[in-house]
Amino acid sequence: MIIVMKAGATKKERDEVLKRIRELGYKPHVIHGSTRDVIGAIGDERGKAVLQKVESMHGVENVLPILQPYKLASKELKKEASLVRVNDQVCIGGQQLIVMAGPCSVESEEQIIESAIAVKAAGAQMLRGGAFKPRTSPYSFQGMEEEGLKLLAKAREVTGLPFVTEVINPETAELVAEYSDMLQIGARNAQNFALLKKVGQLKRPVLLKRGMSMTIQEFLMSAEYIMSEGNQSVILCERGIRTFETATRNTLDLSAIPVLKGKTHLPVVIDPSHGTGNHHYVAPMCYAAVAAGADGLMVEVHPDPENASSDGAQSLKPVKFAAMMEKLKLFAAAAGRTL
Numbered sequence: 001m002i003i004v005m006k007a008g009a010t011k012k013e014r015d016e017v018l019k020r021i022r023e024l025g026y027k028p029h030v031i032h033g034s035t036r037d038v039i040g041a042i043g044d045e046r047g048k049a050v051l052q053k054v055e056s057m058h059g060v061e062n063v064l065p066i067l068q069p070y071k072l073a074s075k076e077l078k079k080e081a082s083l084v085r086v087n088d089q090v091c092i093g094g095q096q097l098i099v100m101a102g103p104c105s106v107e108s109e110e111q112i113i114e115s116a117i118a119v120k121a122a123g124a125q126m127l128r129g130g131a132f133k134p135r136t137s138p139y140s141f142q143g144m145e146e147e148g149l150k151l152l153a154k155a156r157e158v159t160g161l162p163f164v165t166e167v168i169n170p171e172t173a174e175l176v177a178e179y180s181d182m183l184q185i186g187a188r189n190a191q192n193f194a195l196l197k198k199v200g201q202l203k204r205p206v207l208l209k210r211g212m213s214m215t216i217q218e219f220l221m222s223a224e225y226i227m228s229e230g231n232q233s234v235i236l237c238e239r240g241i242r243t244f245e246t247a248t249r250n251t252l253d254l255s256a257i258p259v260l261k262g263k264t265h266l267p268v269v270i271d272p273s274h275g276t277g278n279h280h281y282v283a284p285m286c287y288a289a290v291a292a293g294a295d296g297l298m299v300e301v302h303p304d305p306e307n308a309s310s311d312g313a314q315s316l317k318p319v320k321f322a323a324m325m326e327k328l329k330l331f332a333a334a335a336g337r338t339l
Contacts, residue, residue: 001026001051002077003039006061013059014039020057024050027228031078040066040077042228068263070220072227073234078265084205084233087162087181090125092205092235093267097328097337098296100126100164100269101321104311106148114303116155118318122325123339126182127155127163128298130310132172145172149179156181164207164298170198177202187212187239187274190222200229207235207269207298212242212250216259223266235267236260237298240275249277249314252285257292268293273300273314282316283324290331299324 003021005014014030014037021028026043041051048065055063068074083093092098101119106112106129116127131148144151152163162181167173168189177183182205189195190211199206206226210219223234238257240250252275260268272285286297302308302315316324325339332339 001041001048002064002066003041003051003054004061004064005037005039005059007036009036009059013057017054017057017060020054021051024053026051029072029077029227029232033080036061038077040071042071068220069217070224070264072232073220073223073264073266075263075265080265082232082265082267084235084267086126086205089160089162092269093295095337096125097290097294097332097335097339098126098269099124099299099325099328099339100128100296101299101301102128102163103130103302103308103315104273104300105130105309106144106151107309109151109154111303112151112155113158115301115318116159116161118303119301119321120159120161122318122322124161124299124325127152127159127161128165128184128300129155129163130166132166132168132176146175149176153179167195167199170195173198173202177204180204182207182235184237185209185222190214191218193225196222196225197229200226200231202231204231205233205235206231207237209237209239209271210241210253210256212240214241216256216263220260220264223264235269235296236264237269237271238275239271239298248275248281250275252276254285254288254292257289257294261293267295269296269298270294271298273298273311273316277314279305279314279316279320282314283320283327286324286328287331290328290335290337293335 026041029040031038101124164182166184167176184207187209240252243251270289300315301321305312305315
């Protein structure tokens with residue numbers, strides 16, 4: 001349910017409402033608006049009628065049901081677009097288009113630092129790189145793990161770029177959070193509910209990738225798992241879904257951008273590298289994603305993709321990435337964004 005406070009309601013009145021919501025067995029989530037506060041009361045759907053009693057309390061304007069199954073992620077609770085801040089350096093969801101770029105996997109100190117310097121020079125605001133890699137084959141490169149996190153931290157020290165990296169299980173989530181600026185939940189873990197709950201308890205923004213066979217509603221319900229644990233800093237990432245098409249690695253669902261924008265206040269980022277699996281298609285899909293309203297892009301860039309440990313075929317060389325970023329400025333301007 002949504003409890004809408006009156007304009008000018010006092011802090012004491014709001015605190016009394018919060019206390020009553022908890023007494024009724026629900027968890028309150030306060031959204032501070034420009035003129036009034038809105039409180040989302042989240043809990044067991046079966047007994048939500050008892051929350052109607054809150055409407056008689058001082059400072060309450062009205063109590064409304066949230067119709068969507070995803071409560072905290074829904075635009076019914078928060079109509080304005082959410083801004084997710086990363087270390088007070090980067091703001092995702094605002095006018096500026098945010099680009100996260102770097103290699104699929106951290107392979108060496110030289111490789112990750114060279115990549116970080118190159119993507120920063122081209123205009124990227126964040127570094128991406130995998131230290132823990134969930135792979136389809138148990139014989140494939142699984143990542144450098146904590147050593148990879150240390151190298152990402154060193155690249156951040158050299159360039160000043162905050163970085164996002166993947167967390168693959170609840171047991172290592174706190175370790176990854178110690179080093180990283182933003183946590184990534186990959187497509188294979190998008191419905192790993194134990195992991196979603198764990199990152200929801202950590203004080204790091206979360207980039208949640210859409211599972212390869214997930215519907216939009218399932219995607220938003222996964223975001224709800226994170227938010228219900230107290231972490232409201234969630235970014236949604238469309239990275240392609242599995243279809244019958246074999247010309248590309250996945251089918252990049254750009255229609256998900258306007259659909260998500262109509263359903264949720266959370267920022268939406270596009271990963272055209274995994275979405276297509278081919279470096280030739282990455283730049284066109286970046287341009288199209290910006291035109292469709294994406295808040296950011298996640299692009300794989302590698303100084304030597306021919307010898308990459310993973311996903312070399314979809315990685316741009318630094319010179320190609322720089323050229324794409326120059327052209328991207330035109331698309332960003334046409335969409336009313338800055339880069």
